[in-house]
Amino acid sequence: MSDTMLLEGKEYISSRRASELCGYAQDYIGQLARKGLIDARRVGGLWYVSLPSLQGYKDNAAAYVPQQPMNVQPVDVESLVSFDGRDHVSAARAAKITGYHQDYVGQLARSGAIISRQVGNRWYVDRDAILAHKREKDSLLGAVQAQSVGIARNNILSPKAEPDESYSGSGPFMTYTTDSGDLLPIAVHQEQKPVPENAEMNDVQRDDFEQEYVVPIRTIKTPDVVSNAVRRVAPLHTDTVVRTPRKTMYYGTVGKLAAAALTIVVVLSFGFATLKGSSIYGTNILRGSSGLSRNELTATAIGALRKAGDFFMNILSREIVFKRGW
Incomplete structure (x- = not known):
């Protein structure tokens, strides 16, 4: 463009x-x-x-030459009016001075609490009167707040004069005295006079002398514990079975073990020697022998083993005999 x-x-x-x-x-x-x-x-x-x-x-x-700005306060002609030689301010101006609301200032003017004049539809109040009203209300508010928090204020009408200002005598204002005493009190110990053994004392003095060194000791006797329990013995039942062992299970000695081993060796040696001709342990059995001879050898071996078993049973096991109590 x-x-x-x-x-x-x-x-x-x-x-x-x-x-x-x-x-x-x-x-x-x-x-x-x-x-x-x-x-x-x-x-x-x-x-x-x-x-x-x-x-x-x-x-x-x-x-163009710039000029320094000047602070010029605008004068509100309607805010300050003089009546009967007293300055009156408008309600709006009084509200700004005292901090009250404009409606409250108008209420005070209408009620006659302060000096005021009405011009048209506007109220003008006395400047000194509105300030005095504010000071009074502020003092009352401060007293109420101090009383609510527990601060006591004494109403002092006139300040008291200082002591040096109120003195009008001819003598010296202050009198000095010397103090040369001890700073700390001195404790005085009183020695007790020994009481002779042969001195005679009445009953009151004797009681006081004896009770001065008597330490009361309260002893409480322990009550005897009386047992009312009756010992009961359970009755014996006659129909119970009592087991009486004849032999014990403990064979812990070396001698008994050695005797048992020797007996076993002797029995086995004797059995092999006596049953050599017909024992099943032998090796001279013919293959062509009859079945009857074989059955005989078997029965003989079984009988020998049964006897050996009964023998060892009597030695190694204990016998239990049950007896009735009646």
């Missing part, structure tokens, strides 16, 4: 081109255009300004 534009017979240039010609920043030129201080037009979001208008603003700005 061109930097120059003709609008309504006037030539306008863009804000960027104007900043290059006059030395102002482009943002500042836009600010002047928005405030209407210079002749400008906005086209497509861009500002186009008149160069003679911008140059005239720059010349006037150079001749």
